[in-house]
Amino acid sequence: SYLSNSIKLLIKLFSNNNEKSLKITELAHNKLTENGFVYKDSNYDLAIAIGGDGSFIRMVNSNHFSSDTLYVGVNAGTLGFAQEVAIEELDDFILELKNKTYKVDNIGIQETSIYTKDGKYDYNSLNEVVIRQENLNTLLLKVYIEDSMLEEFSGDGLLISTSFGSTAYNLSLGGSIVYNTFHTLQITPIAPISNKSYRNLNRSVILPDNMKVTLEPSRSKDLLVIVDGEIKKYSDVDKIETTVKDKRIRCIRRKDYNFAKKINEKFLK
Secondary structure (H helix, E strand, C coil): CCCCCCCCCEEEEEECCCHHHHHHHHHHHHHHHHCCCEECCCCCCEEEEEECHHHHHHHHHHCCCCCCCEEEEEECCCCCCCCCECHHHHHHHHHHHHHCCCEEEEEEEEEEEEEECCEEEEEEECCEEEEEECCCCCEEEEEEECCEEEEEEEEEEEEEEECHHHHCHHHHCCCCCCCCCCCCEEEEEEEECCCCCCCCCCCCEEECCCCCEEEEECCCCCEEEEECCEEEEECCEEEEEEEEEEEEEEEEECCCCCHHHHHHHHHHC
16 A cells, blocks of 8 residues: 655645644745646545644544545644644654655544434544434433443533544543544543432443444434534434444554653643
8 A cells, every 4th residue: 555665756735724723834835836736636645734733633524534545744833742743843754755754543433323303314424423302401311332221321421532632622521532443432421410319420431343332322312413513403303323334544654653752742732
């Protein structure tokens, strides 16, 4: 799947429309062109997102989560955890592209199916899926892992994240950080209720790949399903199934990529 050293990657840039991102996009375009890289709008080898984490997610989504493409991000946003390259590292990164000294990580993609009385709706996500009651009242769900009941959840909502998304909304809710090549799912409660009437897990549960999570509404079947930040409304939901199976995307890492160092830099400094 790799090109020989005599052939350069065909590239497409994906940019936010804000002034900072556009300036960095122009700079990257000029530097890549000077180094002999060729741009294409289709059938490209490498997609580069210039912006923040949202830009990276939109880029992967626009490519339909294709595993034929390599993905990388240049951070022109704030946190930029998904963005591998800092602006000041651009020249070194281009050199790594030329010499093919970068690394490639395979990242598991979440596959979710929503079953309603009107049909079945399928989605892929890089970070997470969030389930809320449509009117934002208390959510009541039966939660199954494979065919076994985990709990009858009651609370504000449930977040089910990938390993890649473990450092996003999941982390804000007290979920665990998972190395992003483990291909896990993590079930994290949002404000779970715990009293004499309702007993809920108040910590996240981490599952391996190929293990299916099924959610069945216990009361109201009108739900908000938020897929990588995009809100979708569904009525008469029978069940939601979500898993990480065989679908992967390939993300470029700098040759000195270090997960622990990145966590330290992004969250502790």
